[in-house]
Amino acid sequence: MSFFSEALWVLLLGSLLGLELIGKVPPTLHTPLMSGANAISGITMLAALTLIIKSGDNLPLLIIGSISLGFALFNVIGGFLVTDRMLAMFSRKKTRK
Amino acid sequence: MTFIAPVKFAIDLLAVLLLALGIKGLSKVRSAREANRLAAIAMILAAFGVLLNSQGTIGISINSWIWIICGTLIGGLLGALTAKRVPMTAMPEIVALFNGCGGMSSLLVALGVALFPSTDGSDGVVGELIRNFSIVVSLFVGAITFSGSIVAMAKLQGWLSTPSWTQSKARHFFNILCAVIALIGGIYLSIDGQNGLFLIVVASSLLGIGVTLPIGGADMPVVISLLNSYSGVAAAAAGFVVGSQLLIVAGAMVGAAGLILTQVMCAGMNRSLVSVLFGGALGASSAASGGGGGEYTNITSCSPEECALTLEAAERVVIVPGYGLAVAQAQHTLREVTRVLENADIEVTYAIHPVAGRMPGHMNVLLAEADVPYEQLKEMDVINPEFPATDVVLVLGANDVVNPQAKNDQTSPLYGMPVLDVQEARTVFVIKRGMSAGYSGIKNDLFDLQNTSMVFGDAKKVLGDLLLELKELGVGSKG
Numbered sequence: 001m002s003f004f005s006e007a008l009w010v011l012l013l014g015s016l017l018g019l020e021l022i023g024k025v026p027p028t029l030h031t032p033l034m035s036g037a038n039a040i041s042g043i044t045m046l047a048a049l050t051l052i053i054k055s056g057d058n059l060p061l062l063i064i065g066s067i068s069l070g071f072a073l074f075n076v077i078g079g080f081l082v083t084d085r086m087l088a089m090f091s092r093k094k095t096r097k
Numbered sequence: 098m099t100f101i102a103p104v105k106f107a108i109d110l111l112a113v114l115l116l117a118l119g120i121k122g123l124s125k126v127r128s129a130r131e132a133n134r135l136a137a138i139a140m141i142l143a144a145f146g147v148l149l150n151s152q153g154t155i156g157i158s159i160n161s162w163i164w165i166i167c168g169t170l171i172g173g174l175l176g177a178l179t180a181k182r183v184p185m186t187a188m189p190e191i192v193a194l195f196n197g198c199g200g201m202s203s204l205l206v207a208l209g210v211a212l213f214p215s216t217d218g219s220d221g222v223v224g225e226l227i228r229n230f231s232i233v234v235s236l237f238v239g240a241i242t243f244s245g246s247i248v249a250m251a252k253l254q255g256w257l258s259t260p261s262w263t264q265s266k267a268r269h270f271f272n273i274l275c276a277v278i279a280l281i282g283g284i285y286l287s288i289d290g291q292n293g294l295f296l297i298v299v300a301s302s303l304l305g306i307g308v309t310l311p312i313g314g315a316d317m318p319v320v321i322s323l324l325n326s327y328s329g330v331a332a333a334a335a336g337f338v339v340g341s342q343l344l345i346v347a348g349a350m351v352g353a354a355g356l357i358l359t360q361v362m363c364a365g366m367n368r369s370l371v372s373v374l375f376g377g378a379l380g381a382s383s384a385a386s387g388g389g390g391g392e393y394t395n396i397t398s399c400s401p402e403e404c405a406l407t408l409e410a411a412e413r414v415v416i417v418p419g420y421g422l423a424v425a426q427a428q429h430t431l432r433e434v435t436r437v438l439e440n441a442d443i444e445v446t447y448a449i450h451p452v453a454g455r456m457p458g459h460m461n462v463l464l465a466e467a468d469v470p471y472e473q474l475k476e477m478d479v480i481n482p483e484f485p486a487t488d489v490v491l492v493l494g495a496n497d498v499v500n501p502q503a504k505n506d507q508t509s510p511l512y513g514m515p516v517l518d519v520q521e522a523r524t525v526f527v528i529k530r531g532m533s534a535g536y537s538g539i540k541n542d543l544f545d546l547q548n549t550s551m552v553f554g555d556a557k558k559v560l561g562d563l564l565l566e567l568k569e570l571g572v573g574s575k576g
Contacts, residue, residue, distance in 0.1 A: 012349075019354070021350070022124050025124045038195055041352075044332040049147050051210065053151045053157050073176060074195065075176065078180040079176075086185070
């Protein structure tokens, strides 16, 4: 049970941290923030990695894990790049000003 | 081998710290770009930590490496390509798509562990009931996130319309039924770890569709933001399934932050989350209550030439850009028109409605792409008192956000939504393709007003004509 109770603490504190992190967001940043947070939610790729590593020679499981990893990385890489593309447009103007 | 555990621990801690700083930084204009990179670095670190730890403790077989590399390459390349290729106008859809894939990933992990329980090494650590429960949550939230996001994307792309049955009360029964079935499946699975698996997946997928499908128009970004929060929850649940604290903390952070962002968005649109989720689409309720508000009686239309003449005599011009502008890819032509006006010492500002372009902040991105100076973009609260002192307002492909009904007509479904008071200006030109209703499907009273003239045509073409006329008149060519 020790992992579980520890994990619950982690869950609780993580949630509280998340609630505090974003206070006032200017409307300009709503879209980039959503897309950035979305990329982070692809962190589930760690679970996919763990699954593949632990599955040994179980082929169906390897395939499921690999597909899962693909979906997660699609989310992560696409998410970060698209966010960067959006934010690059704001910063370009900043430097010129 | 002994040094690996503390190293992995340190990496995890660093990754969590960077992720938190990343989310924090993303909410400030100045630090946003660096923050995004920081978060990306954190993700790489986290993945590295998992690989290092596994290699050092249980070892990673060649077989596993092959499948890891396959998944990474395919998913990563597709993601990179999509991110590079997608036009800025399709941003809401693409965020929904990415988000759905994140949910799908969590779902698949839970599915894998549930189908082949023996492979889960942490069996002894996490009690079986708890493990099964985590699987249920991961499946449930993952499936809702995936199906909901895909429906949201399809609706934004225009591939799906709102079927009429989803506007009736029947949808509540449908959704409750799905939820109950998923719950029963969940209880089954929690107890014996095998049965009820696909019951949950199917029922929660249907639930995701049933909840998202009736939601229309301006509310869609709120739903995407909410689903984004869900995908964080799904990741946290997957963290319980595979026993990863890093995953739990990161998922919880995104889930909670997404919830806050959703609330901020709702506040910006003067909608409550409950009415977004259970109120149904705006347009349909108006159609039900009397044909969308009646016919137009007093439409004045004019040519780009007349519009140019009025602009020439103006001192203050306000542009109201909307989604139509973005669809016509006219933001660059618009920028040329405003350059000409500025050269003629005409003051030009842009009025940005909080949900202009169908997603908060979306229009800022699009105008930034066209090189419009940041200082010229004004938010609704700033610009609204300035309309009475404005000579000309150009409404470009915006509709619902300039509908005075939202202020004047208590029976209107739009009533209460914050709008731009363009009718206060001396003259209003509405550049629009035809008389069709806006995204909400509601008649716009603005078009009937005395001081409003319609310029019909594609935004890009009209602006191009306008540019020619202005040049012919010699506006802005004094130097």
